[in-house]
Amino acid sequence: xxxxxxxxxxxxxxxxxxxxxxxxxxxxxxxxxxxxxxxxxxxxxxxxxxxxxxxxxxxxxxxxxxxxxxxxxxxxxxxxxxxxxxxxxxxxxxxxxxxxxxxxxxxxxxxxxxxxxxxxxxxxxxxxxxxxxxxxxxxxxxxxxxxxxxxxxxxxxxxxxxxxxxxxxxxxxxxxxxxxxxxxxxxxxxxxxxxxxxxxxxxxxxxxxxxxxxxxxxxxxxxxxxxxxxxxxxxxxxxxxxxxxxxxxxxxxxxxxxxxxxxxxxxxxxxxxxxxxxxxxxxxxxxxxxxxxxxxxxxxxxxxxxxxxxxxx
Amino acid sequence: xxxxxxxxxxxxxxxxxxxxxxxxxxxxxxxxxxxxxxxxxxxxxxxxxxxxxxxxxxxxxxxxxxxxxxxxxxxxxxxxxxxxxxxxxxxxxxxxxxxxxxxxxxxxxxxxxxxxxxxxxxxxxxxxxxxxxxxxxxxxxxxxxxxxxxxxxxxxxxxxxxxxxxxxxxxxxxxxxxxxxxxxxxxxxxxxxxxxxxxxxxxxxxxxxxxxxxxxxxxxxxxxxxxxxxxxxxxxxxxxxxxxxxxxxxxxxxxxxxxxxxxxxxxxxxxxxxxxxxx
Numbered sequence: 001x002x003x004x005x006x007x008x009x010x011x012x013x014x015x016x017x018x019x020x021x022x023x024x025x026x027x028x029x030x031x032x033x034x035x036x037x038x039x040x041x042x043x044x045x046x047x048x049x050x051x052x053x054x055x056x057x058x059x060x061x062x063x064x065x066x067x068x069x070x071x072x073x074x075x076x077x078x079x080x081x082x083x084x085x086x087x088x089x090x091x092x093x094x095x096x097x098x099x100x101x102x103x104x105x106x107x108x109x110x111x112x113x114x115x116x117x118x119x120x121x122x123x124x125x126x127x128x129x130x131x132x133x134x135x136x137x138x139x140x141x142x143x144x145x146x147x148x149x150x151x152x153x154x155x156x157x158x159x160x161x162x163x164x165x166x167x168x169x170x171x172x173x174x175x176x177x178x179x180x181x182x183x184x185x186x187x188x189x190x191x192x193x194x195x196x197x198x199x200x201x202x203x204x205x206x207x208x209x210x211x212x213x214x215x216x217x218x219x220x221x222x223x224x225x226x227x228x229x230x231x232x233x234x235x236x237x238x239x240x241x242x243x244x245x246x247x248x249x250x251x252x253x254x255x256x257x258x259x260x261x262x263x264x265x266x267x268x269x270x271x272x273x274x275x276x277x278x279x280x281x282x283x284x285x286x287x288x289x290x291x292x293x294x295x296x297x298x299x300x301x302x303x304x305x306x307x308x309x310x311x312x313x
Numbered sequence: 314x315x316x317x318x319x320x321x322x323x324x325x326x327x328x329x330x331x332x333x334x335x336x337x338x339x340x341x342x343x344x345x346x347x348x349x350x351x352x353x354x355x356x357x358x359x360x361x362x363x364x365x366x367x368x369x370x371x372x373x374x375x376x377x378x379x380x381x382x383x384x385x386x387x388x389x390x391x392x393x394x395x396x397x398x399x400x401x402x403x404x405x406x407x408x409x410x411x412x413x414x415x416x417x418x419x420x421x422x423x424x425x426x427x428x429x430x431x432x433x434x435x436x437x438x439x440x441x442x443x444x445x446x447x448x449x450x451x452x453x454x455x456x457x458x459x460x461x462x463x464x465x466x467x468x469x470x471x472x473x474x475x476x477x478x479x480x481x482x483x484x485x486x487x488x489x490x491x492x493x494x495x496x497x498x499x500x501x502x503x504x505x506x507x508x509x510x511x512x513x514x515x516x517x518x519x520x521x522x523x524x525x526x527x528x529x530x531x532x533x534x535x536x537x538x539x540x541x542x543x544x545x546x547x548x549x550x551x552x553x554x555x556x557x558x559x560x561x562x563x564x565x566x567x568x569x570x571x572x573x574x575x576x577x578x579x580x581x582x583x584x585x586x587x588x589x590x591x592x
Contacts, residue, residue: 024554026546026584033554045546053582058363058371058410060540062328071545076584084584201408203332206367208408218325269544273322274559 002285003295006040008239008262009161009186011094011121013040015284016252016296017277020243020266021046021098021124021165022071024274027084031091038278040262041094043124044085047114048100051077055132056210063199066218066245067267070131070196070211073100078114085118094121096163102134104146104153111158123160125150128167128192130215136192142167144179151183161186166228168194168221168244173228174235181236189241189264190228193217218267221245226258230303233259247272249283257302319357319415321559323542330365330408335401336383343460345431346399347377347387350409354384357416358439359510359533359563362386363541365408369397373538373558375510376412377434378441387434387463413541417531417563419443421506424450425497427490427519432511433463435533437470439508444472451476451497451504455490455511459483491518498526506530507566513589517576520566530566536579547584550574 004015021043024030031042054074061068076084078099088095097120101107107125115123127147129136140146147164154162164180166173168191177188193215199208207213225244232240242255243264252263268276293299320327336349354362356379364386365371372394378385390399401407417439424443426436433454440450452470455478456462462484465477477485478493486493490511498504507530509519516532523530536548536557543559550557551574555564569575578586 023544024546024549024556027549027551027554027580029551029554030546030549030556031554032552033549033556051583051585054539056370057539058365060328060542060544061330061410062325065325067325067328067544071539074539074547074583080585199329201330201332201365201367203406203408204367208330208365210370267544270323270328270542271325274543274556 001294002288004281004284006262006296008041009122009163011041013094013262015040015277015281016256016262017280018096018241018262018264019043019277020264021126023266023269026075028088028091031095034274034277035091035093037274038281039093039265040277041096041121042091043096044098045075046073046098046100046126047075047078047081047110048073049078049106049110051075051080058208058210060214061199061208063197064216064220066216066220067270068197068199068209068214068216069193070209070214072132072211073129073135078110082114082117088119095119096121097123097160098125099123100126100129100135102139104150107150108153108157111154116157116159120160122163122186123158124163124165124189125154126165126192128165130167130169130193130196131211131213137167137169142170142176144175147176148179148183151180151185155184163187163189163241165189165192166232167192168224168228170228172231174231177232177235181238185238187239187241188232188236189243190232191225191244194221194224217244219245219247222251226254229255229258229260233301233304246280247276249280249287252280252284253287253299256296256300259301259304261300319360321543328410328542330410332406332408334406335403337403341387341463344390345387345463347385348398349383349385351383353381354379354412356384356412358442359417359435360412360414361541361562362409362411363413364398365410366394366397369394371410373413373541375431375435377438379438387431389431411541414558415561415563417508417533419446419448421529422448423501423503423505424448425453425494425504425507426450427453427494427507427509429455429490429511429515431463432509432533435510436508437464437467440473441470444470449473451501453478453490453493453497455479457481489515491515491522494519495522498522498528504528509533513576513579520569523566531563532566532569533562534564534569534572534575535562537582539582547580547582
């Protein structure tokens, strides 16, 4: 009997799959929908101070065997979101809040006026969106010093445990993850979408996405995410949610071997349906059983042990 | 009656923009045109397609016809996207994604199809498919007045009895489609399935009429759709989070009655709720 349950920041997850922020997760109903289909925990789509319509459609298209997206933080703003995310207990699994801001002060504002008033089991902040002006990478929020500054400001005001979602574009993610940990972050999500990239309509040569370019997710992101998780595990002692290109149980097992405690799942909803959470769990159980393992703790960080042996040779 | 099949997951290749060209443009009513496009979507009644225009972006449209060589969409001029589309001419090229969504599930032996406004498009598609499968239908199409009525000069479809309704009596039956439906169900006990598409408050009333007669039915529940294939969440309904682009838009009356926002409110691009206003 294989037990997939994990403990993450005081949350008890029945399985390690976490609905990644930005995929569905825009209403309490959509969180319940993903929980019903087997997600171990869910992250809401990031909330901003004011309502945002987001980038013009198309906001998602396929390219290079994965997706490009430029949603642009469409959300109803924190005042409407307060009503949307009342009484979270009936979602049925742990709910991780998410908000995004343009400055450290605004992050602290949203902690005090939004997240602290709701029953989020943890809160994730994305310092890493690659395609929305004013936020994340396009605001220069993915570096070491600014990460320390924003996390410090938030830790002084936020009640719930804090998860920091880092960029896929960092050549060396370790120092940024360490800065987040030093400033008090409770966990790291590695990583956000990569890029941005673009794609063109064949006949006209015009860019398909309404915003012109967007973040890369799905299978093309997986090797990048896997290395980011591996490097983050070397740099910090806080837990990691490994996110990026996880589509199968094998992908999830690799993430956990690289050091992840839980795995984010998002884009894989497209090729495998919303049932993907349950499918990944069934596949993980089979893989673990075949290895004679009964829990995820037995494989967590396994990739690093191997590396140590090789380093000695 | 065979049950419809449709996709609830997509290969990434399915989501690349495909190119087509306009084959014809028909003036249907004031500010409403049907556009024919080269090629087939292999679509079923009730599904929708995302049209893509350079610079204007993409919008979802319900499908009126798809005969294997040409597909036709009936479109109202309502905003920047459709304004750019109305400037297009026969031969102009544009892109599309899809088809997407859960189609109508054709069941029953004698159908009532109740459409208001653009809801008439998928129901007309459904009526032709029903005929092809030997199923007869009563097609009830309504509009405020004759100038807004769709397909009133469309040639007769075998096996389909048409009932045009206008609020002001300027064409056909004077009154609401739901009043005409009530009469049909009262007078014709052979009707065993009701399909509806159009304004939400009209559909809510259609469901109530079905309940009064104990007849099964389906509604086409439209919500703000951004991606079209079940990943962005903008069309998720309360309280169960069903995605109207994948688990809908065509849903059983029983499912619709379990959706607390049906006929009550919908969400905009930002996700803010807006109540439906009674006329």
